[in-house]
Amino acid sequence: MTTEEILEGLTAILQEVAGTDPAEVExxxxxxxxxDVDSLLMVEVVVAAExxxxxSISEDDLKDGSTVGDLVQSIQGVLAAV
Known part of the structure; x- marks a missing residue:
């Protein structure tokens, strides 16, 4: 799965779960x-992404300063290991 495909999926999740403007997701x-995704919303985003x-995304993969790119890389890493 490409970075763009994962980013597109995360954008849809963020829009649905957190009401994030898709244009802001980079x-x-x-x-x-x-x-403005707090820890509670982040749990919902991760569950939806999983x-x-x-x-399965481990908590260690996502810290307080995590970016969208970090989550994309985590997803790609898990997919590559399968």
Missing amino acids: LDKSFVNDL ERFGV
């Missing part, structure tokens, strides 16, 4: 600082 954007992409 790889270098921080979930907390740039997209369901959508069929992966």
